[in-house]
Structures are given as C-alpha cells and as structure tokens.
Amino acid sequence: MPKNVHTVISRAREYFYFQEGRGTDRAGPRVRLPNDPQSPEFWQAVRQAQGIVGPVPTDTINALADAYETAWPALQRKLSDATKEQYRRSLRVVRTAWGELRADALRPSHVQALMEGLADKPGKANNVLDALRAMCRWAMGPRELLSRDPTLGVTHFADGEGHKPWTAAQLKVADEKFTDMLRRAYVLARYTGQRISDVVRLGFTDIDDGGFALRQKKTGVRPWCPIFPELEVEIATWEKRPGPFLLQDNGKPYTTNQLWKVFNKAREDHPELADAVWHGLRANAVIHLRQSGYSIAQISDMIGMSPPMVERYCRHADRKAGGQAVLLALKQGKNKNEIVKR
Secondary structure, three states: OOOOEEEEEEOOEEEEEEOOOOOOOOOOOOEEOOOOOOOHHHHHHHHHHOOOOOOOOOOEHHHHHHHHHHOHHHOOOOOOHHHHHHHHHHHHHHHHHHOOOEHHHOOHHHHHHHHHHOOOOHHHHHHHHHHHHHHHHHHOHHHOOOOOOOOOOOOOOOOOOOOOOOOHHHHHHHHHHOOHHHHHHHHHHHHHOOOHHHHOOOEHHHEOOOEEEOOOOOOOOOOEEEOOHHHHHHHOOOOOOOOEOOEOOOOOEOOHHHHHHHHHHHHHHOHHHOOOOHHHHHHHHHHHHHHOOOOHHHHHHHHOOOHHHHHHHHHHHHHHHHHHHHHHHHHHHHHHHOOOOO
16 A cells, blocks of 8 residues: 555455554544545545645556556465565666656557666666566456557566575585574575575474475475485474574574674675675575486475576586586596507
C-alpha cells in the first residue's frame, strides 16, 4: 500500500483508510477509501487524500505500476518476497524515467535507450528489464491495460563472470582463523551451497534423513541438500536446540545484514579476503560437487540452482578438467609409443 494507507479488518471484510501521522500526536484526518485497490477510483482517492487536486490520470506508467504491485497477492504464479522487493526497486527506475507519461505510448526504442543508459551497471539494467517485462505481460491480454509489449526485442546485457569462488588461500584463512558463529556460517555456506539468506535460517529442525530440507527464501525452491562428512563433523560439536544454528550473543537469530557486518570485520582483519563474498562459497560448493563426479541435474537438486546456473558456475572447472584429461591422454599415448629396450 502507498504511504499513510492502512487496512482495517472488520467482520471478515477489509477496509482501506488514509491517515497521515497515524499513531502519533500529529495524526491527520482519517479518510475512507474505496474497497477495490485495483480500481482507478481507489488510486484517485489516494491522490486526493494526499492533496493532489485536479483530474488524475489512470493510464500512466505510475498508475500501471501501482495497479501491478497491488495485484501481486492475487497472481496465479506467486512472487517471493525477495522478487517483490527487487521488482519494486527496479520499477522505481521505470517510474523515475516515465512515471507521468502514458503507458501505452511506451515503445521498445524508449526501453532500449534506458538500458543503454544503464550500460555501466548491466546487472541493474537486466533487473529493470525483467521487472518491466513482467509488468507489461501482466497488463496485456485479458486485462487490456496495454495494447503492446514495449520490451519486445529488447535483450539483456551479456552475463558477466558471476561471483568468483573463493581461492585456496582464502579457504585456508577461513579454515584456520574463523571461530564461533562466523565459522558456523562459513562451513554451512561452503558445504551446502545455499544463499546466506537461507544459511541464517538453517537449524536442527531442518535436517531430514541426513540432509537439509528448507524452502529457499528467494525462489521458493525446496532442495534436499546432503550433509557431507566435512559439515557433519562440525555440526556434531554444536549444541542441539530448536531454532537456527546462528545466534547472536543476545540469543536472537542473525539477519543477513548482521552476518555481513561480522564478515566485513573479518575481511578487514585478513586482507586475503578482500574480494571474497558469501555467494562465492555457493560457487565453491557447486564446483566441488561437479569435480566429485555428480551430474548437472544432481547438483541442481542438491543446491536448488537451475541447471544453466550450475553450468555457468562449473564452466571454468569443467574446461580445466577437460584440458587436463586431454593432456594426460597425450602423455599416456606418448609413453605407449616409446621404444623400450628388452
């Protein structure tokens, strides 16, 4: 909901109100809003309550984005909280560029120009394109809010190298220097390959028959991640209790941001870790599994990562292993052809 809009549920019905400074000594008047937040009348009433006078357009990019974000709970294919937050950030870029312009006037050439303006941040540009494309596809078809797709023909920037796996030297520093909760986080991330947003949620209650079964926060995927011997040895030394493995001194669970602060302190103390990031351990886990002989499909099931992403992380390792195999075969063939004295 927009700022200062809140809901009240009475007798199983939801009512919408606008009130500035609600709950403070500067609370303004309480304004009743229409019941349907997907209707143009609802957003017109919000703008009038905000003090915007005159006719309010309902066919602008801002209005379309408002309607799209309001419709998320009713979508047949649900969006995760992480996807919603990323879409909101990306759509703010779209709103800044064309917020008060007519949505139906947006063309692929305009979108392409926006992408080129973000060329120095290809990851951000790709996220903006994904969010805009999702909104436009939602608006087309039966809803008839758009007559054409302005993202048609606009392509992503090429993927970069991605997050780099930790080097042998960096892993050695972590193995020898990390202690307490930082070490727990490190071994969990390294041997499960999970995102740090899921590592902070892992606990004994997530263990299922020798592996972790936890719904991923970002994608909603439910991988089954085996507890490998290296991690099993570590977990055996941890106290058994409900809740996550990672707890602060005050007994509260770590958040992703709090764990990053602890890790950043470790990076300051150990210059070898300067370019290391949590997500790099995800790459280490995938490469380790690949080198252990597991297939792309098996790794995808264990880590909860799409097969193309598994291939992307393993690309360098697979090429190196393939080249080494060829070199070994050549050496063996050379030895076979040598003439040996009886």
